[in-house]
Amino acid sequence: MPREHVSRKFENDLQTLRNKILSLGEMVANAIAQACISLETWEEGPALATIEGDQQINSLEVDIDESCLTMIALYQPAATDLRFITTAMKIITTLERIGDLAGNISRYALDLIAAMENSIDLTPQLSMAVKVQELLQNSLRAFINWDAELALQTARRDQAIDRIYQDSLWEAVKRMQGRDLQSMHNIMRTFMISKFLERIGDHAVHICEMVVFMVKGRIIRHQKATLDYLDEEFH
Template structure:
């Protein structure tokens, strides 16, 4: 049986309803913070804004605290309520999504540090177009994954998974171009490597957004869609 928007809020105990809703809302609050962190990290890199890069790094402590607090909430719900079926799926999906959000925060902090390094060492001669394009895509993926979680929307979740495949292709293409450029101009290696590491972090952010989307499908459908093709995932989503 699929889980709809209100299925997990119909319990004898209003307090149980409130606990489940609170955990979900705290996840979305953390997601909003992480989404801004991603956008600011990309902006810091493109604009060579060292101060913004530093602020992105410092936000990571807040993200880490929120991860711990929400994990504790999920643990308390399991211990006190011993939830079953769809309620247990919600708690597990929330805990997994929180872990992915924390890792998105980590990757954003890395990009913030790299932005500061590029300010000190001089801008790289290549890679900013790719940073902007892939950065916009993974920031949007993060936003859509959170929207899918908030609305229990499997179609939006599936779109995020599809987008991740496109990001992977763009990332691989950008890597080939940047490696070729460094071979042609060895003097650029140090600065271009900072762009390469930034692109790697953006690609990982896309992976974590996809993980959140896959958790939405698990939450709604009760089906684990990790490690399967997009076509197979679509069949799982459409299977009633």
């Protein structure tokens, strides 16, 4: 096969890969949004839709993974192309895990709805959900646009999510004092929803770290260097 034709086919496959990853990201973001709609409206439908749609996320994740392996075997990419494909393989795994967490949020939402606990204040959780969705969307935008600066800026915003999470922990502890067992279970469900959202934020930060590796060839996870230090170094 002529080299020019191979190159053109490779570029087309790369674009198809990008589109599939964007579709997976949109599915996962929609799963989070639907789970949170149930928390806000106390309606079962959106949460059930999230749970039922998890298999589609899993199937697309497997499809993308197989596409990446095929491209590596067929084209033997190097340098930035190889970093893009290997990063894509890690990101889709992370997105699949985020989808699982959205399913967990939905299940706890259904438990609260079944318990008729619509008097519980879920304002902190809904606030976290908004920030988490923005974090995820920006991390994916950084990936598609090869934008290491956006990745670093996005990762820094996770601190606000962590603060709300810590506050929700102490609030849950205070509210459980003197409550009956069923009330304590429901309070713990609200806290676990916060925990799942916090984990989604962590996964979005992980995507940002992978973007920095893809663009700069620098592995920054598990390092003590601050984001400010990295910001200065990359500029």
